[in-house]
Amino acid sequence: MRKLSFTKALFALMLVLLLALAACSKETEGEKPKDSGSTDTEATDDSGEEEEADDGLYSIEDFSPDTTNEGEAIEGGTLNFGLVSDTAFEGTLNWNFYGGDPDAQILNWFDESLIQFDKDYVMSNEGAATYEVSEDGRTFTFTIKDNVNWHDGEPVTAEDWLFAHEVIGDPDYDGPRYGSDFTNIEGMEEYHAGKADTISGIEVVDDKTLKITYKEATPSLLTGSVWTYPLAKHIFKDIPVAEMSASPEVREHPIGFGPFKVESIVPGESVVMTKNEDYWQGEPALDKVVVQVINPNTVVQAIETGKVDLVDSFPTDQYPENADLSNVEYLGMIDLSYSYIGFKLGTWDKENNVVKPNPDAKMGNKKLRQAMWHAVDNEQVGKKFYHGLRWNATTLIPPSHPVYHDETNPGREYDPEKAKQLLDEAGYKDTNGDGLREDPDGEELVINFASMSGGDTAEPLAKYYIQAWEQVGLKVQLLDGRLQEFNTFYERVGNGGNDDPAVDVYAGAWGVGYDVNPAGLYGHDAMFNFARYESEKNTELLEAGVSEAAFDVEKRQEIYNEWQEFMVEEVPVFPTLYRSLLVPVNNRVQNYSLSVDYNGRYKIAVTQEEPMVAE
Incomplete structure (x- = not known):
């Protein structure tokens, strides 16, 4: 049978994706016509706020991802952005090195991907660079637009893009990026092993053109596995790779090519940015953006008083009591993330960048892990703690990716007798x-549970899980007898390749990104595989999901449905809750959106000098 060319396969892939997403929209949105960037808001009162359902629950389907604030914008102005956290942000402010979402929230304001994505998570040509693909799907030719410059005025070049790949592929690189997305590049493994001085699969054609050849054409190359963040070579070239992530060039005066540029940093607390007048899409409307850490316990007060105009995410457990705030509009969408419980099954081999399973791990018994999932009632957790704005999770591919989320798979239902x-x-x-x-040896069993602090629900939720496990006879205790703050939690659980042997079980959350491929979280060579789980079947299915056969969307669905079922059986981790992303935006703010294809921060404007205050 004649094979489809890569271009035709891409067209077929997009057609099926669009049809599937359209079908999903029809099922959830009802008959009311609307533009593609909005969602239904049928249950609203005159103020535009969502009414609470009779059962006290809310639905994310009743929120829009886009601001609707009207009025005439003033010239300039300062936007105050709140980073909701009970701890300081780490401050690794470069896409090539960062490891946590708080740093990414800051990065989004001053740096960006060279390639943008459309609302179906597929690469587009609307960003700072365009791309073309060879007929066999293995070679991508990228062209950076002429007016794309670093904040210091130097042009962003193909050499910078190559340099980012060289740094991530360097044996001394200490960040989390190196994995299957990079080893699929021709010559990368030889370069990483020190057998070659260059990466044979990457060619700098000219100052603005980069060509990357991959070993295998995969559908994930179109949806996020291509590395699209350059690294300013003129700044970093003389810094040893092992010292880059901790260098002043990352921590104190980071650089990007986004709409705003960093002016000053109070480590862990705040970042002040001014507009980048030379931004490639045009001069930003705002003069300044101030990012500041806001404690979850005071976030409502900060919003009410206008201390911040918007936040990265609003604690959904606090929404019901604050749904009618008069000075904000709530935006919302299904978050590209989920909460989960993970079991430590091994460690990270830093020398070889692979998972090292521990056959004697305390949590190594599959039935023990299965039982701990059956013991917790996540449906009620979503209702009681989050009023329906988080809901029971069943598989490790969330509904933010409806084409591949297997909604027929029930996961492991609450059943303490089971x-x-x-x-x-x-x-x-x-x-x-x-x-x-x-x-099983008759010895005392004590399971150490690591859970994060933050927000009003953190402690009672951790206590609920501990009590639920106690109800089936398991002694589970908080690690060190307390909740762990964000940075400490992830460092002990496995960030940077660290694995604290005191951790047996942990409660975390994953942002899944645009690419549905789970290998970046669960592959044998993924540093973010904090469970340190590895099996032949897991590797086989993950590789099949990015194979040539997976260009057939139905085939890829079959593969990922099988993988979801397999992980429900093996339970190296289990999902607990799918999540809503809620963001209150001050009524003076215009042109802000949560949409996947949004790249318009330079258009954000305000209608008055000071934020509006709640009445």
């Missing part, structure tokens, strides 16, 4: 009559 049965079968029994189970 949990007890599984524990009995696995040999975890109460041998001394204290109501708590010993391990």
Whole structure:
């Protein structure tokens, strides 16, 4: 049978994606016509705020991702952006090195990807660079637009883009990016191993043109696995790779080519940015953006008083009591993320950049992990703690990717009797009559649980999980007897390749990005695979999901449905809640959006000098 060319395969892929997404929209949005960038707001009162349903629950389907604020914008002005966190941001302010979402929220204001994506998470030619693909789908030719410059006036070049790949591929690189997305580039593995001085698959054609050849054409190349963030070579070239992430050029005076440029930083607390008049899309409407950390316990007050105009995300548990704030408009969408419980099953081999399974791991018994999922009622957690704005999660591909999320898979439903049965079968029994189970060797079983601080629900939610596990006979205790702040939590769980042996179980959250491929979180060579899980079947399915056969959307759906089912069986982690992204935006702010294809921060404007205050 004659194979489709890459171009025809891409067209077929996009057609099926569009049809699938359209079908999903019809099922959830009703009959009311609307433009493609909005969602239904049928349950609204005259103020535009969503009315609470009779059962006290809300739905993310009732929110729009786009501001509708009207009025005449003033010239200039300062926007105050709140970074909701109970801890300082880490301050690794470069896309090539950062590891946590707080830093990414800051980066979004002053730096950006050279390639933009459309609303279906597919690369477009609307960004600072355009691309063409060879017929076999393996070679991408990128062209950076002529007016794209770093904040110091130097042009962004193909050499900068190559340099980013060389740094990430360097053996001394200490960030989280190197993995299957990079090893798929021709010559990258040889370069990483020190067997070659250059990456044979990357060619600088001229100052603005870069050509990258991949070993295999995969559908993920179109949806996020291509690395699209350059690194300013004229600034970093003389810094040893091992010292880059901690250098002043990253921590104190970072550079980008986005709409705003960093003016000053108070480490961990705030960043002041001024407009980049030379921005490639045009001069920004605002004069200044101030990013500041806002504690979850005071975020409502900060919004009410106008201390901040908007935040990166609003604690959904606080929404019901603040749904009618008069000075803001709430934007919302299904978040590209989910919460989960993970089990430590190994460590990270820093020398070889691979997972190193531990056959004697405390959480190594599959039935123990299955039982701990059955023991918790995440449907009620979503309702009681988050009023329906987070909801029971079933698989590790969330509904933010409706084409590949298997909505027919129920995951493991709440069933404490099933949990007890599984524990009995696995040999975890109460041998001394204290109501708590010993391990199969008859030894005391104590499971250390790492959970993050932050917000009003953090502590009661952690307590709920501990109590639910106790109800089936498991003794689970908080690591160190307390919640862990964000940076400490991820450092102990595995960021940077660190694995604290005291951690047995942990409660985390993943942002899944545009590319549906889960290998970046669960692959054997993914540093973000904090569970340190590896199996032949897992690797086989993940590789199949980015194979040539996976260009057929139906085939790729079959592969990822099988992977989702497999992970429900193996349970190296289990998803707990799918999440809504809610963002209150002050009524003076115009042209802000949460949409995937939004790249208009330079258009953000305000209608008055000072933020509006709640009445």
